[in-house]
Amino acid sequence: MGAFDFLMQGLATAADPMLLFYALIGVTLGTAVGVLPGIGPALTVALLLPVTYRLDPAGSLIMFAGIYYGGMYGGSTTSILLNTPGESASIITALEGNKMARKGRGGPALATAAIGSFIAGLIATLLLAFLAPTIVKLALVFGPREYFALMVLAFVTVSAAFGDSALRGLTSLFLGLALACVGIDQLTGQARLSFGQAELLDGIEVTTMAVAMFAVGEALFIAGQRDQHDDEVTAVKGSVWMSRSDWARSWKPWLRGTVIGFPIGAMPAGGAEIGTFLSYATEKKLSKHPEEFGQGAIEGVAGPEAANNASAAGTLVPLLTLGLPTSATAAIMLAGFQQFGLQPGPLLFATNPTLVWGLIASLLIANAMLLVLNLPLIGLWVKLLTVPKPWLYAGILLFATLGTIGANPSSVELGMLLGFGVLGYVMRLYGYPIAPIVVGLILGPMAEQQLRRALSISQGDWSYLLHSPIAATLLGIAALALIVPLILRARGKGQVLAQLAGDED
Amino acid sequence: MKHLVLASLFAGAMALPAMADYTIIAPANPGGGWDQTARTMQTVLQEEGISKSVQVQNVPGAGGTIGLAQFASQNKGNPDALIVGGYVMVGAILTNNSPVSLKDVTPIARLTGEYEAIVVPAASEIQDMAGLVEKLKADPGAVSWAGGSAGGTDHIAVGLIAKAAGVDPTRINYIAYSGGGEALAAILGNQVTAGISSLGEFEAQIQAGTLRLLAVSAPERLEGVDAPTLQEAGLDVTLENWRMVAAAPGLSDEQKAKVTADVEKMAKSENWQKQLADKGWMDTFLAGPEFDAQLAKDTEATAAILKDIGLVK
Numbered sequence: 149m150g151a152f153d154f155l156m157q158g159l160a161t162a163a164d165p166m167l168l169f170y171a172l173i174g175v176t177l178g179t180a181v182g183v184l185p186g187i188g189p190a191l192t193v194a195l196l197l198p199v200t201y202r203l204d205p206a207g208s209l210i211m212f213a214g215i216y217y218g219g220m221y222g223g224s225t226t227s228i229l230l231n232t233p234g235e236s237a238s239i240i241t242a243l244e245g246n247k248m249a250r251k252g253r254g255g256p257a258l259a260t261a262a263i264g265s266f267i268a269g270l271i272a273t274l275l276l277a278f279l280a281p282t283i284v285k286l287a288l289v290f291g292p293r294e295y296f297a298l299m300v301l302a303f304v305t306v307s308a309a310f311g312d313s314a315l316r317g318l319t320s321l322f323l324g325l326a327l328a329c330v331g332i333d334q335l336t337g338q339a340r341l342s343f344g345q346a347e348l349l350d351g352i353e354v355t356t357m358a359v360a361m362f363a364v365g366e367a368l369f370i371a372g373q374r375d376q377h378d379d380e381v382t383a384v385k386g387s388v389w390m391s392r393s394d395w396a397r398s399w400k401p402w403l404r405g406t407v408i409g410f411p412i413g414a415m416p417a418g419g420a421e422i423g424t425f426l427s428y429a430t431e432k433k434l435s436k437h438p439e440e441f442g443q444g445a446i447e448g449v450a451g452p453e454a455a456n457n458a459s460a461a462g463t464l465v466p467l468l469t470l471g472l473p474t475s476a477t478a479a480i481m482l483a484g485f486q487q488f489g490l491q492p493g494p495l496l497f498a499t500n501p502t503l504v505w506g507l508i509a510s511l512l513i514a515n516a517m518l519l520v521l522n523l524p525l526i527g528l529w530v531k532l533l534t535v536p537k538p539w540l541y542a543g544i545l546l547f548a549t550l551g552t553i554g555a556n557p558s559s560v561e562l563g564m565l566l567g568f569g570v571l572g573y574v575m576r577l578y579g580y581p582i583a584p585i586v587v588g589l590i591l592g593p594m595a596e597q598q599l600r601r602a603l604s605i606s607q608g609d610w611s612y613l614l615h616s617p618i619a620a621t622l623l624g625i626a627a628l629a630l631i632v633p634l635i636l637r638a639r640g641k642g643q644v645l646a647q648l649a650g651d652e653d
Numbered sequence: 654m655k656h657l658v659l660a661s662l663f664a665g666a667m668a669l670p671a672m673a674d675y676t677i678i679a680p681a682n683p684g685g686g687w688d689q690t691a692r693t694m695q696t697v698l699q700e701e702g703i704s705k706s707v708q709v710q711n712v713p714g715a716g717g718t719i720g721l722a723q724f725a726s727q728n729k730g731n732p733d734a735l736i737v738g739g740y741v742m743v744g745a746i747l748t749n750n751s752p753v754s755l756k757d758v759t760p761i762a763r764l765t766g767e768y769e770a771i772v773v774p775a776a777s778e779i780q781d782m783a784g785l786v787e788k789l790k791a792d793p794g795a796v797s798w799a800g801g802s803a804g805g806t807d808h809i810a811v812g813l814i815a816k817a818a819g820v821d822p823t824r825i826n827y828i829a830y831s832g833g834g835e836a837l838a839a840i841l842g843n844q845v846t847a848g849i850s851s852l853g854e855f856e857a858q859i860q861a862g863t864l865r866l867l868a869v870s871a872p873e874r875l876e877g878v879d880a881p882t883l884q885e886a887g888l889d890v891t892l893e894n895w896r897m898v899a900a901a902p903g904l905s906d907e908q909k910a911k912v913t914a915d916v917e918k919m920a921k922s923e924n925w926q927k928q929l930a931d932k933g934w935m936d937t938f939l940a941g942p943e944f945d946a947q948l949a950k951d952t953e954a955t956a957a958i959l960k961d962i963g964l965v966k
Binding site: 190191194287288289290291292332333334335336337338339346347349350416466470471472483492601604605607 | 745842
């Protein structure tokens with residue numbers, strides 16, 4: 149049987165009403181936990197693992213698949229409506245999505261996220277089905293130096309993409325990088341900047357930081373404003389659904405987001421966030437409406453949301469072909485496989501085709517079910533914005549706190565949430581962008597570790613970084629992205645550039 | 654609004670361990686070995702009727718020392734509280750200079766164990782352990798080893814191998830990855846000279862012929878594993894990455910005996926044995942004074958090698 153026949157057979161198996169019911173439970177739970185900051189898909193799958201022991205493999209895998217995709221999607225809802233990212237891959241969505249929601253365009257923002265997630269999930273799952281063995285070979289070429297080059301590229305494009313002033317953007321980024329140093333250094337096992345506090349040994353939790361910066365900082369800022377009527381939130385303006393121009397502006401970012409997100413998800417040390425950063429930077433560069441970025445540009449929601457769902461499918465590439473879990477959720481899914489006596493790895497596609505294709509078919513069904521579940525809910529969700537402002541922000545504060553202690557019941561964690569919330573307020577007050585600090589916290593440790601690993605392998609020889617064609621190309625693009633604007637500016641074309649990128653300082 | 658309700662349900666579910674006979678702390682994130690051990694214990698304890706309801710709680714961080722510290726301070730004299738731990742924790746307590754150690758809890762029993770495997774990519778010119786040792790002797794820095802976190806079992810094993818080969822352990826070029834998986838990718842991608850991790854992490858790749866197994870850290874040859882032990886290869890090293898369960902500090906002798914009896918009943922059940930077989934874990938059950946003695950011996954040896962590598966002053 150060919151791959152296509154297996155897929156059809158898998159779809160036929162998964163179309164069983166009972167299995168569809170499991171899929172429904174999966175996507176509902178997944179969406180719910182994605183919405184809650186702190187309680188991630190990994191914990192949910194772990195909690196459900198003993199339950200699924202009584203189900204057959206097909207039933208439990210289909211439920212896991214639903215939770216996984218649902219979690220990736222659910223994070224976007226709170227990002228857009230409440231400016232509270234449910235997990236780190238939807239931090240970027242909050243930037244444009246929440247601005248849109250406040251202008252009464254929450255409906256189109258949620259719709260473009262839902263449809264973009266669906267399309268990205270569909271394309272990426274099909275890529276997973278037919279190209280996994282090839283893609284994994286490409287992903288393995290990425291060693292420490294290639295990852296480091298990718299991080300450099302992300303730093304350069306991302307710091308240029310945020311805010312109006314490069315100086316303020318970089319200040320915020322470096323604050324994030326400094327905070328990233330806190331905790332046990334992974335390569336030597338020594339503690340840094342932990343001041344003898346056991347809770348700081350593991351570093352600063354990214355979701356705590358993101359929720360503090362976005363939600364708590366924002367709530368303080370709103371409360372601190374004297375004129376309550378200055379920045380009135382409009383619940384719904386125009387249609388709840390996407391207009392013709394919304395569609396026209398969304399479909400390319402969806403496809404580009406998929407192309408960026410999938411391979412980065414497939415890389416063993418990639419991670420969904422990097423794809424969303426790169427997608428956001430790309431959309432800002434290519435948009436015909438760069439002036440709208442920071443004010444609620446639909447491309448800035450469509451691209452990153454597609455990227456994070458595509459990378460969720462990408463994560464399954466190394467899991468199924470190498471038995472290599474690259475995220476916590478994937479690690480638990482691996483445990484789920486082992487529970488049924490299956491060892492994912494190079495031989496899985498050959499020894500257990502029915503199950504692999506069953507899983508892939510479940511992913512497709514879960515993906516479609518998410519769309520069906522979420523599109524009708526959009527009308528209901530945007531009503532949330534009609535809640536009077538003091539209530540809404542009090543609710544957001546409650547929600548953010550609950551999520552943080554739910555994930556880690558510790559007073560230090562709560563203190564950090566409030567402390568960073570105040571920092572977020574101060575930064576807002578003085579016009580410093582807050583996204584770069586979160587980006588620094590996420591990318592900082594990755595860039596540092598990969599650079600040090602590369603130098604350790606080469607025994608201190610820096611030229612090793614350039615000896616790989618991939619790394620050299622990525623670094624070259626990063627250098628161009630840094631130098632070209634400087635040259636343009638020096639030749640008196642700063643005006644043009646300011647219009648193009650909107651980040652003249 | 655629906656989600657706020659859900660949120661409070663979740664929070665409520667977490668705040669209600671009062672129904673539980675046992676609460677097991679897994680001092681790591683969901684998905685890792687300790688988490689899986691805790692959740693397997695949960696399943697077997699409940700299904701065998703040893704405990705009516707068992708809760709698992711994850712307290713991740715710093716090689717398990719965060720969970721250990723929290724466990725020791727919050728559960729004094731509580732006979733229903735258990736924590737999962739293992740050899741990695743012994744190393745982490747020393748490297749992190751943790752104020753709480755295994756002396757501050759009541760170790761009950763060793764449950765499972767895995768041996769370390771030393772591998773090279775299939776394309777490597779190195780054919781056997783002797784070839785690797787030769788390279789290591791010629792230039793320790795030129796041999797890069799990919800393995801798990803710094804100061805963990807993998808790192809300690811490399812230190813022991815260097816020492817046994819007469820190479821200065823401070824000069825080893827150990828590249829730490831956050832877990833066996835990420836290290837595996839680096840080995841398969843030919844980024845490093847050799848890789849070291851629990852045998853189970855590499856098994857599928859060895860079978861598929863993409864990795865070459867050079868040696869295992871077992872005292873004797875393993876059944877169904879086609880590789881010599883390190884001792885056969887002329888290196889006097891045996892190392893086992895074991896996992897254990899401990900109870901709270903300050904238990905009376907009767908309480909300790911009751912917990913030990915429950916754990917022993919679990920470990921001897923057919924259900925537990927089946928779970929071990931499914932997961933590829935070895936049964937290394939050891940309890941009582943023998944376990945205490947073994948633990949003291951391992952702690953001492955680990956402290957010595959961590960000093961040799963230079964991770965502990």
